[in-house]
Amino acid sequence: MTQQTLLLGQTFEARGNPMTTPWEEVITVNSGGAVLIEAGRISDLGDARLLRRAYPDATVHDYGHHLICPGFVDAHVHYPQTAIIASWGKQLIDWLNTYTFPEEMRLSDPAYAQAIAARYLELALDHGTTTMCSYATIHPGSVDAFFTAAGARGLRTVAGKTCMDRNAPEGLRDTAQSAYDDSKTLLERWHGQGRASYAITPRFSPTSTSEQLSALGALWAEHPDCLMQTHLSEQLPEIAWVRDLFPAARDYLDTYEAHGMVGPRAVYGHAIHLEPREKDRIAEAGAALVHCPTSNTFIGSGLMDVAGLAARRIPLGLATDTGGGSSFSMLHTMAAAYEIAQLRGTALHPAQLLWLATAGSARSLHLHGQIGTLVPGQEADITILDLASTPAIAQRSSAANDIWEAVFPTIMMGDDRAIADVWIKGAKRVAMEPAPG
Known part of the structure; x- marks a missing residue:
């Protein structure tokens, strides 16, 4: 049986181009979302509660309030x-x-x-x-x-x-x-x-x-x-x-x-x-x-x-x-x-x-059929954003009135500390030692 991995968190979901269509019509964040990974690809996307029930044998990584984004x-x-x-x-x-x-x-x-x-x-x-x-x-x-x-x-x-x-x-x-x-x-x-x-x-x-x-x-x-x-x-x-x-x-x-x-x-x-x-x-x-x-x-x-x-x-x-x-x-x-x-x-x-x-x-880059969105069938390259990675970011995001007010401080003030995890074609990244140079 193919190994199944389930990532839980807030999922950034794009269904169109928010530069040419009102962003509210094509971009959503599911505050209780989940991404299922099988064989290096996204195989399902939806509500965490439903996906946990549908895939009881999946290995679960619960990221809480972190934002699950495409890499x-x-x-x-x-x-x-x-x-x-x-x-x-x-x-x-x-x-x-x-x-x-x-x-x-x-x-x-x-x-x-x-x-x-x-x-x-x-x-x-x-x-x-x-x-x-x-x-x-x-x-x-x-x-x-x-x-x-x-x-x-x-x-x-x-x-x-x-x-x-x-x-x-x-x-x-x-x-x-x-x-x-x-x-x-x-x-x-x-x-x-x-x-x-x-x-x-x-x-x-x-x-x-x-x-x-x-x-x-x-x-x-x-x-x-x-x-x-x-x-x-x-x-x-x-x-x-x-x-x-x-x-x-x-x-x-x-x-x-x-x-x-x-x-x-x-x-x-x-x-x-x-x-x-x-x-x-x-x-x-x-x-x-x-x-x-x-x-x-x-x-x-x-x-x-x-x-x-x-x-x-x-x-x-x-x-x-x-x-x-x-x-x-x-x-x-x-x-x-x-x-x-x-x-x-x-x-x-x-x-x-x-x-x-x-x-x-x-x-x-003409790679939109392979990467860039959390869509079933896409390669599972995923970045997990901690929306409270520093005290300055955390104090602002904690007072947010909606998800976008919570995300924006990380965009404006975030750095590598905001990267909670990276998944590369369905595998959690393990840092490699750079060669001396």
Whole structure:
């Protein structure tokens, strides 16, 4: 007989997109809920009293008033930048030259790449993140290190070799041909193996020639079930640079579109300073945009128009953008998203913030059929939130008039102490010792 596990607590249940439909119509929290897990998947969801009676032999984990959520999904990270997170004082181009590129050079050493991959994944799991979409470096071994470490932990992940053939230091440049060849080899090795998915990954237009973008666009056309991830319109000086490098392009997005890199499985990080044509084309293509609020403020990029883009029904994800982002925590990221939306005149509801960090990000990565919601048939990646994890949070949540007033302090002030437990494909997480590095 298949082992049954029953998690009891308050269950966060999403039946639709609260960014396009009133959240009250599609998001609920069952204060006496339960999730049944069998064979690594959610097999039932409902009232604890009824499910305990229906499955008397299930192993029970009673989380009391903790919130049972889908595992957090971080839709845009750079795991190679783990060691340089929270480095002082640079905007995008200087950040790359001063911090990112020297650190990424170090991942040419397979042992160092393995150590950083393990360190990053343990930090992410400490903060309740069970799926992430990561850039690697130009080194194929950095991709192998990430997927190997993720596989050892049973994680569903997306990643790809970062491709750059110009405007990067010697040792971090490939070519149009080697980018194609390496990416194809890695794609064939990892895509669909276990819980791994491959993303074709040009860093961004300034570090790829037209020849390289064309080669990667051709590879994507050959493997359209893969994602294609890159950056778009993060900072104004970057956009001006793109205009100089691609004088014939209509706008930044056109530097990708001209090379076959716009489509429904495209995932663009940041997308802060979009032109009207770009918004129209992204919406038409069904491509996804990923909001990176801590990064956008930390390196001074700008304020993404989340509400306006959501109104266009553009798929939206949420991301820490480690290490330009200043935290590994999706709770911190939700708090930053709330604050940025306030500056733009919109108060995102806690239900919307939790949805963006789970189902929204899963949808942006085309993983919504597998993860992101507490729905029977989904893989059982689950994060348990303690809504009274610190004295400051507890005193506020104890005075709450409803569940959302109880949840919101954890979103705004929570950290890894709020993560009571993490379940990975139906198994309770056991922390692994990161490799020395």
